[in-house]
Amino acid sequence: MENKKIKIGLIGLGTVGSGVFKTLQSFNNVEIVKIAVRNKNKKRNIEGLDEKIITDNPYEVVNDPEIQIVAELVGGVEPAFDLIKTAIKNDKHIVTANKELLAKYGEELFNFAEEHNKVVLYEAAIAGGIPLIMPIKTILAGNKINKIKAILNGTTNYILTKMDVQNASYNQVLKEAQELGYAETDPTGDVEGFDAAYKITTLATIAFGKRIKIENVYREGITKVSPEDMKTANEMGYKIKLIASAELNKDGKADVRVHPMLVGKSKTLAHIDYVTNAVSLSGHPVGDITLSGPGAGEFPTASSVVGDIFAIVSELDKSDYILPMMRCTHEENAEMIDISDTENKYYISITANNSMGVIGRIGKACEDNNISLASIMQKEVEGNSSARITVITELCKEKNMQKVIDIFNNDPAITEVNSLIRVQL
Amino acid sequence: MENKKIKIGLIGLGTVGSGVFKTLQSFNNVEIVKIAVRNKNKKRNIEGLDEKIITDNPYEVVNDPEIQIVAELVGGVEPAFDLIKTAIKNDKHIVTANKELLAKYGEELFNFAEEHNKVVLYEAAIAGGIPLIMPIKTILAGNKINKIKAILNGTTNYILTKMDVQNASYNQVLKEAQELGYAETDPTGDVEGFDAAYKITTLATIAFGKRIKIENVYREGITKVSPEDMKTANEMGYKIKLIASAELNKDGKADVRVHPMLVGKSKTLAHIDYVTNAVSLSGHPVGDITLSGPGAGEFPTASSVVGDIFAIVSELDKSDYILPMMRCTHEENAEMIDISDTENKYYISITANNSMGVIGRIGKACEDNNISLASIMQKEVEGNSSARITVITELCKEKNMQKVIDIFNNDPAITEVNSLIRVQL
Numbered sequence: 001m002e003n004k005k006i007k008i009g010l011i012g013l014g015t016v017g018s019g020v021f022k023t024l025q026s027f028n029n030v031e032i033v034k035i036a037v038r039n040k041n042k043k044r045n046i047e048g049l050d051e052k053i054i055t056d057n058p059y060e061v062v063n064d065p066e067i068q069i070v071a072e073l074v075g076g077v078e079p080a081f082d083l084i085k086t087a088i089k090n091d092k093h094i095v096t097a098n099k100e101l102l103a104k105y106g107e108e109l110f111n112f113a114e115e116h117n118k119v120v121l122y123e124a125a126i127a128g129g130i131p132l133i134m135p136i137k138t139i140l141a142g143n144k145i146n147k148i149k150a151i152l153n154g155t156t157n158y159i160l161t162k163m164d165v166q167n168a169s170y171n172q173v174l175k176e177a178q179e180l181g182y183a184e185t186d187p188t189g190d191v192e193g194f195d196a197a198y199k200i201t202t203l204a205t206i207a208f209g210k211r212i213k214i215e216n217v218y219r220e221g222i223t224k225v226s227p228e229d230m231k232t233a234n235e236m237g238y239k240i241k242l243i244a245s246a247e248l249n250k251d252g253k254a255d256v257r258v259h260p261m262l263v264g265k266s267k268t269l270a271h272i273d274y275v276t277n278a279v280s281l282s283g284h285p286v287g288d289i290t291l292s293g294p295g296a297g298e299f300p301t302a303s304s305v306v307g308d309i310f311a312i313v314s315e316l317d318k319s320d321y322i323l324p325m326m327r328c329t330h331e332e333n334a335e336m337i338d339i340s341d342t343e344n345k346y347y348i349s350i351t352a353n354n355s356m357g358v359i360g361r362i363g364k365a366c367e368d369n370n371i372s373l374a375s376i377m378q379k380e381v382e383g384n385s386s387a388r389i390t391v392i393t394e395l396c397k398e399k400n401m402q403k404v405i406d407i408f409n410n411d412p413a414i415t416e417v418n419s420l421i422r423v424q425l
Numbered sequence: 426m427e428n429k430k431i432k433i434g435l436i437g438l439g440t441v442g443s444g445v446f447k448t449l450q451s452f453n454n455v456e457i458v459k460i461a462v463r464n465k466n467k468k469r470n471i472e473g474l475d476e477k478i479i480t481d482n483p484y485e486v487v488n489d490p491e492i493q494i495v496a497e498l499v500g501g502v503e504p505a506f507d508l509i510k511t512a513i514k515n516d517k518h519i520v521t522a523n524k525e526l527l528a529k530y531g532e533e534l535f536n537f538a539e540e541h542n543k544v545v546l547y548e549a550a551i552a553g554g555i556p557l558i559m560p561i562k563t564i565l566a567g568n569k570i571n572k573i574k575a576i577l578n579g580t581t582n583y584i585l586t587k588m589d590v591q592n593a594s595y596n597q598v599l600k601e602a603q604e605l606g607y608a609e610t611d612p613t614g615d616v617e618g619f620d621a622a623y624k625i626t627t628l629a630t631i632a633f634g635k636r637i638k639i640e641n642v643y644r645e646g647i648t649k650v651s652p653e654d655m656k657t658a659n660e661m662g663y664k665i666k667l668i669a670s671a672e673l674n675k676d677g678k679a680d681v682r683v684h685p686m687l688v689g690k691s692k693t694l695a696h697i698d699y700v701t702n703a704v705s706l707s708g709h710p711v712g713d714i715t716l717s718g719p720g721a722g723e724f725p726t727a728s729s730v731v732g733d734i735f736a737i738v739s740e741l742d743k744s745d746y747i748l749p750m751m752r753c754t755h756e757e758n759a760e761m762i763d764i765s766d767t768e769n770k771y772y773i774s775i776t777a778n779n780s781m782g783v784i785g786r787i788g789k790a791c792e793d794n795n796i797s798l799a800s801i802m803q804k805e806v807e808g809n810s811s812a813r814i815t816v817i818t819e820l821c822k823e824k825n826m827q828k829v830i831d832i833f834n835n836d837p838a839i840t841e842v843n844s845l846i847r848v849q850l
Contacts, residue, residue, distance in 0.1 A: 019710060023567055023710050024567075123564055130714055131556065131560035131714070133564075134559075135560050135564070138732060138736055139558075139559040139733070140728065140732055141731070141732055142449075142452070142728055142731030142732055142735060143728055268717070285448050285554075285724030285725065285727045285731070286554040286724070287554060287719045287724065290716075290717045291715075291716050291717075292715045292716075293715065294712045294714075297712070299709065299712065300712050302567075302710045303565065303567055303568055303711035303712075304564065306566070307563060307567055308564070309567075310563075310750070311566075311750065314749045318744040318749065319743040319744040324743065
């Protein structure tokens, strides 16, 4: 490494930014020369931080001619996108943790970067500290990856784990998670699956080598999962997890979605608890691999940002076309399969009057719609005359399942279809 | 990618070599132009293989002026080392799966390669298809890794899993594994821990950034693990695994070893079964991550060889100093801790006469040597008057434990110390 330090600019000095600053302190090949923050007067207790390099104008960072690499760590579409484009125009390489920008404007961003012969690295945007994007693009480059099953959101995994362990309701655990700082005051982005959908969109795009459009990614959150579902799933040998899933079928069509799933206890993902993330990839020739670790947090995320910075630094003076393997190379959009055209295995929880013939009608509705049942279980509900019926189906068409749910909703003896959760094969 | 194909030479067309050949068939940026085999006349059923590129003289591969990358896939120290050095002298980059050569002569090999400005990549040498070496050297480059716990040998993990599942003896399962091709006719390299020791030596060298000398790596195989140990461990909440372990203490001294361990069922490694491998790394800033997948086999290993080849190919025409992050940069040898100077938690299985006072003397021997007991369990052995006593200690000095074992061996009431197995904390 040369004696000359590479100059870095940071946009954002929140949790991730602080972690990056602290981590880079112990390396002498790079130097952070400017940091943009929202509030210049905020008291920050960061050792070694010279207040003089702090600005509240992020354009001072992206326009600084000394800076060769800009790390964008604020998130959201604007002003992040304009800042990144300005930095690229000003001849800077980009490291970002911005999953929303990548999912919504990845194509535009990467095309813009390529036009200016600059790289955009984003290991930190997906699964925090877990090595994922760089391995897929480098050491796994000989693979055709056709399946991803992942836990990509720490907040929802924490909530589901706590609901399971404490047999508590979603609302109760959410409140606790908010108090601990694991969930935001407005938890929508996490609990409704938006965050995981952003991440699986970009991850599948890279893994499949075809662009996935986020508007075609099916998304369902965890707010309807009940402690009763958890308990029943457990009894049947499953855990309930928010799974980000992407599969490429034989015809090259992509099925990408985020929704709760029953995951059999023999699978690795069933044992990924609390804020840990994990990604299982299947491909040829590698087979099945699983990468797990901290999906968020100051230092784990900093590990990925710093790794990206070092990758750029290592080649800055070696070549005018750096990191060829890390470039965006695919121009094709994936043809995508709508959720209504998929086949799944289902868990259904129904509350019904304890009247004659309900089980028979459930069975008939399924049979009439080509749905085989793997198991059916009826339990009395204490204190009233109703019953809770749990059904697990074999693999069947989503369309047929929706028809059956309609039939159930119109059956006078069925009080409520409590839950319909897909089951991982 | 340019139209010009990069020319590749293979040494070895066994399991891994065939996988590499088959995998590269579907890429058009590279071309295998020569393959060295032991027996030219052996019938090979490999689609697309032109017999004309096969030679039984490996020097034809390393001396071929057309070839830019040589993949050495035969293993063992010689002639592999001389072939690799000849190839390097002839201006070729190297990809190898040779864990023995790396562990024994890594320093000499990497120094030689650097003198000739050539890279030696070896993802396939450790943990087969699992992305490990390249991630540690690139995206995790900002980390100080200080702990590795890994299952690096598929044969022994298969045997231990089968012993556990079938409650069978080591010899019985070994025979079965040999019949299935999971264990070699002479299984010594696997079952005595040599293979895992080679791998952890190189892995710890890279992760710690200090050279580990294999002669200082403590090694103990699985041949003494009994079905009774398995059963007792299970009852106590543990699995028995052959763990390759490396830790760097606060003073920068390295403790590197391979031996069976009791692994608590709450740990990920306890659930890595059959031929799967897994590596858990701890470091700062990333925290704890675990990477798991197939540790061997035709295609998984080919995935890593091909990934290394593509990494070299991607930079061949871009720079005269390629892949700076993948170079060997450390010159320091690690100061190493001898096993006798370590502290461990132990599981001890003892057979004793069912006579008065044995438990008391066991307790006293431990107390006299500063060893606290976490649990002690005595069971009658059916059919005779002896008892099986199982002890789990708290953390204590290996030296003191060896003294206690001496005392036990000299106690007339103790028939045998059946097992002494360390327990993962």
